[in-house]
Amino acid sequence: MALLIKNGEIVTAEARYFADIYVEDETITRIGKNLEVPAGSEVIDATDKLIFPGFIDPHVHIYLPFMATFAKDTHATASKAALIGGTTTFIEMCCPSRNDDALAGYKLWKQKAEGTSACDYAFHMAVTKFVAETEAQLREIVADGTTSFKIFLSYKNFFGVEDGELYQTLALAKELGVITTAHCENAELVSRLQAKLLAEGKTGAEWHEPSRPETVEAEGTTRFATFLETTGAEGYVVHLSCKPALDAARRAKMRGVKISVESVLPHFLLDKTLAEQPGVDGMKYIMSPPLRNKRNHDDLWAALSAGTIDTVGTDHCPFDLEQKELGAQKFTEIPNGLPGLEERVQLMWTHGVCTGRVDIPRVVDAMSTKAARLFGLYPRKGLIAAGSDADLVIFDPKWKGTLSVKTQHTNNNYNGFEGWPVEGRASVVTVRGKVQVRDGEFVGDPQRGRFLKRGTR
Ligand SMILES: [Zn+2]
Numbered sequence: 001m002a003l004l005i006k007n008g009e010i011v012t013a014e015a016r017y018f019a020d021i022y023v024e025d026e027t028i029t030r031i032g033k034n035l036e037v038p039a040g041s042e043v044i045d046a047t048d049k050l051i052f053p054g055f056i057d058p059h060v061h062i063y064l065p066f067m068a069t070f071a072k073d074t075h076a077t078a079s080k081a082a083l084i085g086g087t088t089t090f091i092e093m094c095c096p097s098r099n100d101d102a103l104a105g106y107k108l109w110k111q112k113a114e115g116t117s118a119c120d121y122a123f124h125m126a127v128t129k130f131v132a133e134t135e136a137q138l139r140e141i142v143a144d145g146t147t148s149f150k151i152f153l154s155y156k157n158f159f160g161v162e163d164g165e166l167y168q169t170l171a172l173a174k175e176l177g178v179i180t181t182a183h184c185e186n187a188e189l190v191s192r193l194q195a196k197l198l199a200e201g202k203t204g205a206e207w208h209e210p211s212r213p214e215t216v217e218a219e220g221t222t223r224f225a226t227f228l229e230t231t232g233a234e235g236y237v238v239h240l241s242c243k244p245a246l247d248a249a250r251r252a253k254m255r256g257v258k259i260s261v262e263s264v265l266p267h268f269l270l271d272k273t274l275a276e277q278p279g280v281d282g283m284k285y286i287m288s289p290p291l292r293n294k295r296n297h298d299d300l301w302a303a304l305s306a307g308t309i310d311t312v313g314t315d316h317c318p319f320d321l322e323q324k325e326l327g328a329q330k331f332t333e334i335p336n337g338l339p340g341l342e343e344r345v346q347l348m349w350t351h352g353v354c355t356g357r358v359d360i361p362r363v364v365d366a367m368s369t370k371a372a373r374l375f376g377l378y379p380r381k382g383l384i385a386a387g388s389d390a391d392l393v394i395f396d397p398k399w400k401g402t403l404s405v406k407t408q409h410t411n412n413n414y415n416g417f418e419g420w421p422v423e424g425r426a427s428v429v430t431v432r433g434k435v436q437v438r439d440g441e442f443v444g445d446p447q448r449g450r451f452l453k454r455g456t457r
Contacts, residue, residue: 044435061315206276301352
């Protein structure tokens, strides 16, 4: 059915202007003032609202076997939570471990999402080992439209790769025109520090950060950049958390290395004192890289505003309180992760835009357009223009509310931002022309989401 959105202010990464948007089937077909449209079109009045291109979360975990358990969301729950928060596309980490077959893992992840997602989705393919069959399997996966890799320099013996495997992955990525995303921490240093702290009887959640200090992340970032520079491959640092790692990435950018940087909402807003709380309250906040000293926040905000940090994702990864308790005796056994897919846009609006730290077009760029460009979705996604998918967020900047586990849609029994006041909310969200959300509730087609095939460079 045709849809006319009138009287709203369109905000993209490049421009702000008042115009009507006309949507036929799945696509934006016309933008202009006082559009003449056929009788019978559904009309949405967007007076006093902002209209954004659907937001893209470039880093989420939905299906995830990790640390002897599984993350709590399904594609059904996560995709609705995403849409209610204004995210119309997410890119999920497909993460078979070193013990699994990569191609079988890829098929499993795809099958979990197929027909069960309410929003569109794609995958980053994790390369967790490089063995005889890896090259042929990765070629097949890229040919299927999954054109970004993920490598872990941390999580030794589970997800992590050795330097030789990193080199082989990047050389193949370069040849195939694929971008490689990387978790940058030095695995050897993390495992040595973990063993040392545990041997000293330092077993609580407060020791997680000291087991993977800022220097360890800076080393991983520097090494990744060096490997990119040497192979000529294009890379993307995920969830960068601190100034030393930021400095490493900035130096690499300045000397022309093809490296982009993502940070995630928790690293802008939360700090390590939360993980130092006793018992499960501290364990809720265990993620890697860990929440850092608060002094990093101003540097991250400034880098986001300047574009040194290219994108903002979430690393959404819900483990519930019972799962977190698995690490009650040893911080190394706490499942890593914090949910945030649903709250990302509201938190960025409240703490980035309302505080004046980042201007609105840069926020649209970091939360949608830049991810679309980097990961082969642009201009289909990340843009409001004739010919683009009609993924639209009609946003009410005046709305006020409070985040809580009681009202969230993410499948988890805590909210890391419990009680935080927020401003702004997506009042209508469309996925390829279909209204999926109205006034904070999912009202659409739970099977609307499609796997997005992406091209290579
Ligand atoms: Zn992640």
